[in-house]
Amino acid sequence: MEKILIIDDDLEIISLLKDIFSDEGYVVYTANNSEKALELINKAPNIILLDVMMPGKDGFELCKEIRSIVTCPIIFITAKVEENDIINGLAIGGDDYITKPFSIREIRARVKAHLRRDKRDVEKENNFLLFKNLKIDLCTREVFYFEKEVSLTKREFDIIELLALNKGQVFSKERIYDKIWGYGAEGDCSTVAEHVKKLRAKFHCINDNFNYILTVWGVGYKWNTKEEGNH
Incomplete structure (x- = not known):
């Protein structure tokens, strides 16, 4: 209930x-x-x-x-x-x-x-997040897109994991930075945008229709809860 x-x-x-x-x-x-x-x-x-x-x-x-x-x-x-x-x-x-x-x-x-x-949209089975054409292994920290493994850095995977586990929720760059880099970390939230840009590029190399990470203009990013969308 x-x-x-x-x-x-x-x-x-x-x-x-x-x-x-x-x-x-x-x-x-x-x-x-x-x-x-x-x-x-x-x-x-x-x-x-x-x-x-x-x-x-x-x-x-x-x-x-x-x-x-x-x-x-x-x-x-x-x-x-x-x-x-x-x-x-x-x-x-x-x-x-x-x-x-x-x-x-x-x-x-x-x-x-x-x-x-x-x-909806995400089925958590054992330690997997399953989306259309996208599989995220939370245990081994591996990501597969159209059955091809996507090589991600630790920070890139952390961003994917944070957004995918909180689908539809809007995260500001500042909040992503604090959660992943940690409070008091040296640097600033502008690095989040650079990581997202690199993330998208890696998925687009496999298929141009990667639309799971959406930009919410003036705010930050969220995980797209639809199978297709604009980024």
Whole structure:
């Protein structure tokens, strides 16, 4: 049974959303502040609905704090609709935005769509990630594309692994750099773009249709959850 964590300081919205998703058969956890939300993270939710404008620690700050702990989709629910707010929310690990006031039908559809996307396209069997024409062996750290092995450096494989294990989630260059190179590493996040460029080139040598690593302009990169796409 899938679990939803709803975080909002508006008790009426919490009550409304809890009723909606409980009726749909989900297990629903609720928190009206960041401290309570942090206590509920160990429930391993399948998706998080997160209000941005909360007293104390806001939704953006909370997202940054929990994103290294959870890999599930995070949907921001907010009245903040400026482009910079949306870009900031995606850059720190959010997956989607729903603006207030929201439609019940829309929020139901968005949640279902993210949960479907989180399940499909990748089949994890033993230590393999299997995509169309792409196989990633997490144990031996080998990658095969159209049944041909792709020789990757340690950092290149780390980038592939991070994105593929968190399909559809947008990662900023800064976040990729911190996760793979480590906090306090010498250098800067511009090296991430160079590694992605080299990665794509290696796959394109085998087949030009490699579209799994997508650029999210102004934000960073994500793993394409469709079999085909633009890069």
